[in-house]
Structures are given as structure tokens and as C-alpha cells.
Amino acid sequence: MKKEMKIVLPFYKIAYAVSFVVILSLIRGVVFTNEIGLSVEGPFAILTVVFCADTYVQEITSKRSEVHRLYRIKKRIHSIMQRMMIQEVFLLLLAVLGYGLFFVFQKPVTHPVTESEMLQFIAYFLAIVVTIFFWGILANTLSMLFRNMWMGIGSCLLIWVATNSIGGDKLFGAWNLFSYAFRDIENTDDITWLYGKALCICIGFILFIALPKIVRKRG
Numbered sequence: 001m002k003k004e005m006k007i008v009l010p011f012y013k014i015a016y017a018v019s020f021v022v023i024l025s026l027i028r029g030v031v032f033t034n035e036i037g038l039s040v041e042g043p044f045a046i047l048t049v050v051f052c053a054d055t056y057v058q059e060i061t062s063k064r065s066e067v068h069r070l071y072r073i074k075k076r077i078h079s080i081m082q083r084m085m086i087q088e089v090f091l092l093l094l095a096v097l098g099y100g101l102f103f104v105f106q107k108p109v110t111h112p113v114t115e116s117e118m119l120q121f122i123a124y125f126l127a128i129v130v131t132i133f134f135w136g137i138l139a140n141t142l143s144m145l146f147r148n149m150w151m152g153i154g155s156c157l158l159i160w161v162a163t164n165s166i167g168g169d170k171l172f173g174a175w176n177l178f179s180y181a182f183r184d185i186e187n188t189d190d191i192t193w194l195y196g197k198a199l200c201i202c203i204g205f206i207l208f209i210a211l212p213k214i215v216r217k218r219g
Contacts, residue, residue, distance in 0.1 A: 025101035134200035
């Protein structure tokens with residue numbers, strides 16, 4: 001575990017991720033606390049993509065993949081899963097920190113329709129867990145398929161633009177990948193945004209199931 005942590009959490013990645021969260025909480029203005037989740041989800045998906053795109057591709061670019069091919073497939077998959085878990089736990093902690101920093105820098109007030117700040121945070125936490133999981137595994141998978149980190153990031157960016165937009169919201173509705181960010185924040189009884197998050201979970205697990213086959217074919 002310590003070895004994998006050193007590989008996927010070098011200082012420069014930690015530095016730019018923390019800087020991103022701090023800058024985001026400074027420049028994204030919010031008035032009410034129920035706007036924080038909307039301000040965080042989209043940008044955090046991009047951070048996750050960039051952060052996780054090299055999860056396994058770095059073995060190829062550093063020419064260590066030839067050595068990895070000598071390992072049993074289970075060991076290689078286990079290594080990838082450990083790296084993904086380490087990165088996504090780190091990103092989740094940053095997402096929680098970012099939520100708190102909005103209170104420090106922006107000092108938002110509670111919206112009249114907000115019944116509970118705690119329930120609001122729990123909804124944010126659940127949504128951001130799914131967002132980090134989905135975009136992390138997607139970036140890693142596409143990078144492995146193309147055997148190139150930048151191709152993986154670029155492909156994810158196209159999907160991000162298509163879904164994190166008014167057009168994407170109109171087209172996919174509650175099934176949008178960013179259903180949480182496009183929900184009606186003043187209608188607290190509307191939980192249809194969970195459909196989009198359920199879709200993210202399903203796609204993410206399909207990609208996990210396909211991982212051994214991708215590793216075998218793409219190295």
C-alpha cells in the first residue's frame with residue numbers, strides 16, 4: 001500500500017489538487033449554502049479526471065509495463081484498484097475540505113427552503129463520492145484503451161462538456177451524469193437526481209468488470 005501511495009500521490013499532484021480546491025472556494029461566489037454543491041461538482045469532475053488519468057498509464061510511459069506483464073493478472077488488477085482507492089479517498093477528503101472552505105471564504109447563509117444543513121451536506125457527500133468514483137474509473141479506463149493519458153483526458157473532457165451543459169440537462173434530464181448539479185435546489189423533495197448518480201455507479205462497475213480484459217489486451 002505504501003509503495004502504491006508513493007506512486008500515485010507525488011508531491012506535485014497533491015500540490016495542484018489542494019491549490020485547485022482553495023482557488024475554487026475563493027473564486028466561485030455563492031450566496032446560499034445550497035449552491036455549494038452546484039459550484040463544486042462540475043469542476044471537481046475535471047480535477048478527478050486529470051488526477052486519475054495516469055493511474056496505470058504511467059507504467060507504460062515509464063516502460064515498466066513489460067515488467068508488469070510478468071505478474072499474474074490478479075496482482076496487476078489489485079495494484080490498479082489500490083491506486084484508484086488511494087487517489088479517490090484523497091480526492092474525497094479534498095471535496096469535504098472544499099465544502100468547508102466555502103463557509104470560510106464565502107460565508108454563505110442558509111436558504112429559507114433548506115430544512116437541515118446536515119442533510120444537505122450528506123446529499124453533497126453522496127453525490128461527490130459517486131462523481132469521484134465515476135470520473136476516476138472513466139479517466140483510467142480511457143487512458144488505458146488509448147495507452148495515452150492525454151487522449152484519456154481529452155475523451156473525458158468531451159463527455160464532460162456534453163453532459164455538464166444546459167443542452168445535456170435538457171437531453172438527459174434526471175439521467176444526466178451531473179444530475180445533482182442541475183437539480184432544482186429549491187425543491188428539496190425532488191430526489192430524481194439520484195437516477196443520474198445510479199447510472200454513474202452502473203457504468204463505473206461495468207468498467208471495473210471490463211478492467212481485466214483491457215489490461216490483458218492493452219498491457
